[in-house]
Structure formats: structure tokens, C-alpha cells
Amino acid sequence: MTIKLFTLLLQAAISTLGISLISIAMGFVIAIILSAATLSHKSIYVVPARLFISFFRGVPLLVQLLLIYTLLPVIGINVPSIVAAIVGMSLCTAAYQAENLRGGFESVPRGLIEAAEVTGLSPRQTFFRIRVPIALRLTFPALINEAIMILKSSSLVSVVGIIEITKMAQDLASSTYLPIPIFASAALIYLVINSIVALIGRFAERSLGGAST
Amino acid sequence: MIFNPQIILEKLPEIGSGLLVTLILWLVGIAGGVAVGFLVATARRFGGRAINLGLGALVEVLRGTPFLIQVFLLYYGGPFVGLMLDPIPCGLIALTVYAAAYYSEIFRAGYAAVPPGHVEAAECLGLSRLQAIRRVQIPEMALIVLPPAVNLAVILLKESAVLSIITVPELTATVSAIGSQQYAFLEAIFVLAVIYWAIVEATGRLGRVAENRLSRLRTANA
Numbered sequence: 519m520t521i522k523l524f525t526l527l528l529q530a531a532i533s534t535l536g537i538s539l540i541s542i543a544m545g546f547v548i549a550i551i552l553s554a555a556t557l558s559h560k561s562i563y564v565v566p567a568r569l570f571i572s573f574f575r576g577v578p579l580l581v582q583l584l585l586i587y588t589l590l591p592v593i594g595i596n597v598p599s600i601v602a603a604i605v606g607m608s609l610c611t612a613a614y615q616a617e618n619l620r621g622g623f624e625s626v627p628r629g630l631i632e633a634a635e636v637t638g639l640s641p642r643q644t645f646f647r648i649r650v651p652i653a654l655r656l657t658f659p660a661l662i663n664e665a666i667m668i669l670k671s672s673s674l675v676s677v678v679g680i681i682e683i684t685k686m687a688q689d690l691a692s693s694t695y696l697p698i699p700i701f702a703s704a705a706l707i708y709l710v711i712n713s714i715v716a717l718i719g720r721f722a723e724r725s726l727g728g729a730s731t
Numbered sequence: 732m733i734f735n736p737q738i739i740l741e742k743l744p745e746i747g748s749g750l751l752v753t754l755i756l757w758l759v760g761i762a763g764g765v766a767v768g769f770l771v772a773t774a775r776r777f778g779g780r781a782i783n784l785g786l787g788a789l790v791e792v793l794r795g796t797p798f799l800i801q802v803f804l805l806y807y808g809g810p811f812v813g814l815m816l817d818p819i820p821c822g823l824i825a826l827t828v829y830a831a832a833y834y835s836e837i838f839r840a841g842y843a844a845v846p847p848g849h850v851e852a853a854e855c856l857g858l859s860r861l862q863a864i865r866r867v868q869i870p871e872m873a874l875i876v877l878p879p880a881v882n883l884a885v886i887l888l889k890e891s892a893v894l895s896i897i898t899v900p901e902l903t904a905t906v907s908a909i910g911s912q913q914y915a916f917l918e919a920i921f922v923l924a925v926i927y928w929a930i931v932e933a934t935g936r937l938g939r940v941a942e943n944r945l946s947r948l949r950t951a952n953a
Contacts, residue, residue, distance in 0.1 A: 572928070572932075573924070573928065575931070576927060576928040576931040576932060577889070577923070577924045577927045577928055577931075578888075578889035578890075578891075578892035578893075578903065578927060579889065580892045580893055580895070580896075580903060581892060581903060581920065581923045581924060581927065584903075584907060584920065585920045585924070588910075588916040588920065589916065589917070589920070592916065592917065666795075670795075670796070670797040670798070671797070672797075673797035673798075673799040673800060674797075674799060674893065676799070677896060684797065684799055684800060684803075687800070687803070688803065691803070691807055697803070697804070697807035697808040697811065698804065698808040698811055698812070701800055701803050701804040701807065701808055702804065702808075704800055705792070705796040705797075705800050705801070705804065708795065708796045708797055708800065709791075709792060709795040709796055712795040712796075713795060
């Protein structure tokens with residue numbers, strides 16, 4: 519195990535980080551739409567959103583990735599495999615994040631919303647000034663957890679041939695015959711990244727905290 | 732591409748055997764994970780500081796790294812330290828260890844959530860330490876632990892699909908192989924999605940039933 523091999527793994531880590539970050543961000547946007555749909559109480563919105571969430575939470579991510587990877591060309595959409603991977607991961611994390619957001623919105627205390635209405639805030643203001651900030655604060659820890667899950671799940675995109683930490687480790691392990699040090703180093707890189715994310719989460723939670731109760 | 736259910740019907744026995752492997756891996760993984768996880772959590776709670784820190788570090792490593800990397804380490808790295816494993820036992824070990832790490836955290840939270848006053852009260856009433864753990868602490872934990880434990884079971888089912896990558900002949904491997912042999916990707920993915928989804932839904936329902944039962948049992952005894 520040389521420095522050179524480790525550097526290659528570190529370079530691949532940039533790809534892991536990029537894929538994860540884009541997926542989490544895109545997933546978050548889709549999740550907002552999904553959770554708005556599930557909270558709308560109109561069955562034309564609720565039913566499709568529930569189905570979407572149930573499907574993406576109930577089927578393994580690997581199967582979802584294979585689905586998107588094989589189906590997109592079949593229906594005539596030819597995109598690079600990296601796009602397919604990011605779409606798959608975004609849809610999956612969107613389903614999880616939507617459930618978190620829904621939980622957050624539902625646990626905003628009723629009294630606060632009533633108080634906002636009594637104070638004369640319009641429904642729109644109540645939504646953006648009261649419900650959204652409180653719900654986001656309540657779901658923040660879950661979001662950090664989800665980010666860590668996605669960082670780990672991103673190892674699955676190696677299956678569709680995208681070079682990230684896991685794929686790089688696999689290639690290096692088969693060409694150097696050093697699977698133990700290489701996979702252990704890959705594990706270490708994931709561990710360090712996830713620890714940093716968890717640390718940022720704890721720090722942010724503390725600076726956001728207090729007002730949440 | 733036309734959806735051809737005939738292919739699914741023709742390959743039903745193969746799909747069944749893949750499903751069986753997945754179910755066995757999953758259930759044995761859960762059972763092993765719960766048992767080892769409980770032991771780990773108990774050792775961490777009652778075994779002193781060194782054991783707590785050592786096991787805690789191990790659990791953090793297992794929870795902080797992708798399951799796929801752990802599987803590769805065991806499957807490709809194992810032979811270098813004299814651990815030649817076939818795909819199925821390798822997958823089973825990897826899944827059990829992974830499950831144990833997560834279950835141990837659930838049990839740890841469960842231990843922490845039982846008010847110490849209850850155990851002290853039991854001891855004051857003359858129950859031995861072991862009796863207090865067995866009669867008071869564990870029953871109280873069960874209710875707290877059940878929802879996250881069911882949740883984890885669902886996650887483990889989905890993680891078991893990852894084992895297809897090291898050629899474990901489980902559901903995902905079997906069905907996607909059928910898909911590429913028969914050029915029936917749509918049918919294959921449809922079968923996979925439906926089966927996994929059905930098991931996940933059923934597990935969730937079962938978990939809620941168990942939760943209701945258990946909470947009724949507790950309030951009846953209280």
C-alpha cells in the first residue's frame with residue numbers, strides 16, 4: 519500500500535462527495551414538493567406522493583439504480599451513467615427526506631400556528647415565517663443522518679461503473695492484489711468523511727438549538 | 732418494449748429459490764444481529780470502561796462505512812488471512828456483523844431509556860440484580876426497542892440486495908440474471924420491486940401489530 523494508491527482513493531473520494539452532495543440537494547428539493555403533496559389533504563396529490571414514497575423506501579437502492587440504468591435507454595433516454603446514478607440516488611433520498619419533513623411539519627406545535635394567525639400573519643406568512651423554519655430545525659438531525667446514509671449508499675453506484683471510492687478500491691484491489699489495505703483505506707476515508715459530517719451536524723444543531731422547544 | 736408476464740411465470744421456480752435465499756439470509760441475519768447486538772450492548776453497559784470504549788469504536792467503524800466495502804473486505808480480503816468463504820456464508824457473516832452493530836445501538840438506547848428508578852425499586856423489593864434485569868429492565872426495553880428494531884429489519888432486507896454483487900444467488904442476483912438472459916429487463920425489475928416492496932410492507936404491518944400487542948400487555952399489567 520503506497521502513498522500513490524491512497525492518493526488515487528482520495529481523488530475518487532471527490533467523486534463520492536460530489537455525487538452525494540448533488541443527490542442530497544436535489545433530493546431535498548423533490549422532498550419539499552413530496553411533503554407538500556402529502557400534507558395537502560387532497561387525494562390527487564396525496565395518493566401519488568404516498569405511492570412514490572412507499573416505492574422508493576420499500577425497494578433496495580441497488581434495484582432502483584438497476585431500474586433507472588436499464589430502463590432509461592429502453593424508453594429512449596440516453597444519458598451518461600453518472601446522470602442515471604444521480605437521478606436514482608436523488609429520487610431515493612427524496613422519499614426518505616419527504617417522510618422526515620412531513621414529520622417535522624406535523625410536529626410544529628399547533629399553538630404556535632394559532633398564535634401566528636391571531637397576531638395577524640397571513641396564511642402564507644404563517645407558512646414561511648413560522649412553520650418552515652421550525653419544521654426545518656426539527657428535521658435537521660434527520661437530514662444529517664440521511665446525508666450519512668447517502669454517502670454510504672453512494673458506494674452502490676460503483677455497480678453501474680462510476681469511478682468513486684468503492685469502484686476505485688475494487689479496481690486497485692484487483693490490479694495490485696492488496697485487497698485488505700486498499701479496502702481498509704477506502705473504509706477509513708468513508709469513516710472520516712462521515713465523522714466530519716456528523717460533527718458538522720452536531721455543531722450546527724447546537725447553534726440552531728435552544729429555540730426549538 | 733412489451734411487458735411479457737409469460738417470462739415471469741416460466742421462471743417462477745428460479746425466482747422462488749432466489750427469494751428463499753434472500754429470506755434465509757435476512758432472517759438469520761436479523762436473529763444473529765439481535766443476539767450479538769444485545770450481547771454487545773449489555774457488555775458495553777455492564778462490562779466497564781475499556782470494553783465500552785473498544786466495542787463502541789468497533790460499532791462506529793461498522794456504522795460509518797458502507798456495507799459494500801465491508802462485504803468486499805471480507806470476501807476479497809478474507810482469503811489473504813486464511814478466511815476462504817463461499818459467497819453465501821460470507822454474505823451471511825457480513826450481514827450479521829452489520830446488523831449486530833446497528834442492533835447494539837438500538838439496545839443501548841433501550842437500556843438508557845429505562846428509568847434507573849424502576850430497576851432500583853425492583854432491587855429494593857428484594858429482586859436480585861439478575862431478576863431486576865430480566866423482569867423489569869428487559870420487558871420495559873422491549874417496547875422502546877421494537878419500532879427501531881423493525882425499522883432496522885426493513886433496512887437489512889434492502890441491504891441484503893447488495894450481496895448480489897459478490898454473486899450470492901439471492902433475489903436481486905437471480906432475477907436480474909433472468910432479466911439479462913431473456914432480455915426481459917422490465918419484467919425482472921418489476922418482479923424485484925413488487926417482491927421487496929411486499930415484504931417491506933408486510934414487515935411494517937407486523938411490527939405495528941406487535942407494538943400494539945406489547946403496549947396493551949404492558950398497560951394491562953401496570
